[in-house]
Amino acid sequence: MYSVMIVDDEPIIRMGLKKIVNWEEYGFRIVCEARDGEDALGKLNEHQVDFIVTDIRMPKLSGIDLLREIRERGLKVEVLLLSGYDDFSYAQQGLRLGAFDYILKPLDASKLKSTLVNAFKKLSEKDKEYHELNMNKLISREKILYDLLRGKNLIMMDEYISQYNLPLIKGKIQVAIVEINDIVTNSQLLIDNHLRDELEKSVSHLIEDELYKSKIDNYSILDEDLGKKFIIVQTDKEIDISVFNDDFVAVLNKILKASNEELGTELNIAVGNPYNQLYSMHKSYLNAKEALKYKYVIGTNKLIHISELAQLKQENFIYPIEKENVLITAIILGKESETLTALKELIKQIIEISSLDAFKINLAFTQLVSNVYNNVLKKYSFLKDVYDLSKIMNIGFLGIQTLSEVEKKLTDNITSLVSVIKEYNLNRNDNIVQRACEYVLNHIEEDITLSSISENLNISKNYFCSIFKQQTGENFLEYVTRAKMERAKILLRKHDYRVYEVSEALGYKETAYFSRIFKKHFNCTPAEYKKNDI
Structure with a gap:
């Protein structure tokens, strides 16, 4: 009316x-x-x-x-x-x-x-019109706030605050990231059961209630990815910054406790450092983002403050870098038995020098997989085109209860990586064969023929075919096709290409022909693979 x-x-x-x-x-x-x-x-x-x-x-x-x-x-x-x-x-x-x-x-x-x-x-x-204008302005306001949070367009902050009525004041500021663990680990299950939205709302209301009851006068809550929320707190009062930090941490602990007791829901909460100036908002956000990574190290359902991590890192802990170098060399050379031996010794030494401290052990494992990933990429950068190297980063701290389970996951992932290096013949002693395989993986989306590879290696086609078959047990063109099919899987699933786009990218003029080859290799069509988690 x-x-x-x-x-x-x-x-x-x-x-x-x-x-x-x-x-x-x-x-x-x-x-x-x-x-x-x-x-x-x-x-x-x-x-x-x-x-x-x-x-x-x-x-x-x-x-x-x-x-x-x-x-x-x-x-x-x-x-x-x-x-x-x-x-x-x-x-x-x-x-x-x-x-x-x-x-x-x-x-x-x-x-x-x-x-x-x-x-x-x-x-x-x-x-x-008024509703649409307000909605557009609201969307723009949230986007601008996200950009400022990430350190973008800081020079325009004062103008944005005035123009878009941003909920920001000049004074002390601190940022926290709250992650709903069930949504992060079981998002698809929650979607299927129509529970995700309900859980998101319940946690949002709980956060709002605890902040409202607290000493904090100025706060904003933003939704980010699925199951993740940002909390920005501010004050223009003349109080010590440590008191400001303590008040915020106290509220976050209440949120963590209430979520467990009232909702039966685990949260991962990461807190950045407090800063005296509004313009340092992005620094606190980046602190919190960095702290959140350590949920894999010190466990979930905890509050992780970036300052606590700094203190822990300062403790005396000498990482066994020499043994790690031996392990990485064995992985790169594709030597499975040497890899397993080196990995077993490295894990044993990490546990011994960590005095069974879970934080130090998991921190060392995190560094280990990161170093393996970076070194393998440095040596075989082209390998990522046919194999998802990020798989080795997932050693499964989330949801794993015992150290032995973490060890097994780490061993399985690294063993799998060595198998891929061997599968693509990157560990061959014959320089010609290894150079040929590296050429294929470096030019996987080009038209690779016997003529082009022989010309590149400066040897005859017949000699090259003979050497390649003798060393690898398969024909060169079969190797090329196998590599292209693995590349197709990554393009279809990870990069979300359409079937005809993948066919064209890999040099197949007819999509139907490409689909037949794909089905021959994987027992399903490209469309079926893209649609289903096969």
Whole structure:
């Protein structure tokens, strides 16, 4: 319902206007009336009015003067003028001032009904436009806030705060990231059971409640990826920054506890350092983002403060880099038995020098897989085109309960990596064969023929074919096709290419032919592989 004010200096006219039509039938409700323009302006301070029906000729303040004052105040109210024949020139003046319409006296019910239909339509359109404008502004405001949080366009911060009414004040600031562990680890299961949205809302309400009850006056909560939320807290009070930090950490601990006890939900909470200046907001965010990585090291369902990590890292712990170098060399050479021996010795030494400290052990394992990943990429950068090297980074701290399980996962992943290096013949003693294999993987999306590889190696085709078959047990072109098919899997799944796009990228002119080869290798079509988790 849109609210209406009737303005006329004659009570009998006001009464007649209220009864001449059923206002609610047309989407309107009369909320007040006024005896002249001056009285109407006073009523506008007391009532929310969408539509005014006013006489033109009135004492003190005429309908035209009322309309002019409404426009000067910038009020978004539609005004319908009531005019006698002698006031026609005034009615035209009113239209120029932005009146919705005018009706001649004496009033005709059918004319008023028609006018109300049009007025309802216009007001509805204005509401829709206003809603869309606000939604667009809200979306823009959130995007700008995200950008500032990540350190983008900081030079424009003051202007953005003013223009988009951002919830930021100048003063101390600190950022935390709250991650709902169940959504991160079981997102698809929660989607299938329609539980994810409900869990997101419950956690959001819990966070809001605890912040509202706390000593913190200024805070913002932003949703990020699935199951992840940012909390920005601020103060312009003259308090020590350590007190500001302690107050925030205390609230976060309450959130963690309440989530466990009331919702039965584990959270991972990471906190950045507090800063004295608003312009350091992105630093606190990056601190929190870095701290969150250590959920894999010190476990989930905990509050991790970046300052605590710094203290732990300062403790005396000498990483066995020499044994790691032996392991990485064995991996790169594709020597499986040497790799397993080196890995076993390295794990044993890490456990011994860590004095069974879970944090130190997991920290060392995290460093180990990172170093393996980086060194293998440095040597075989092209390998990532046919094998997802990031698999070795997932050693499974999340959800794994015992050290032996972590060891097994780490061993399985590294063994798998060695198998891939061997599978693509990157560990061959014959320099010609290894160079050929590296050439294929470096040019996997090109048209590779016996002629092109022989020319590159500067040897005859027949000699090359003989050497390659003798060393690897397969024909060279079979090797090329096998590598291209593995590349196709990555393009289909990881990069979300369409089937015909993959076919073209790998040099196959006919998509149907490419699909047949793919099915021969993997017992499913490219489309089936892309659609299903095969």
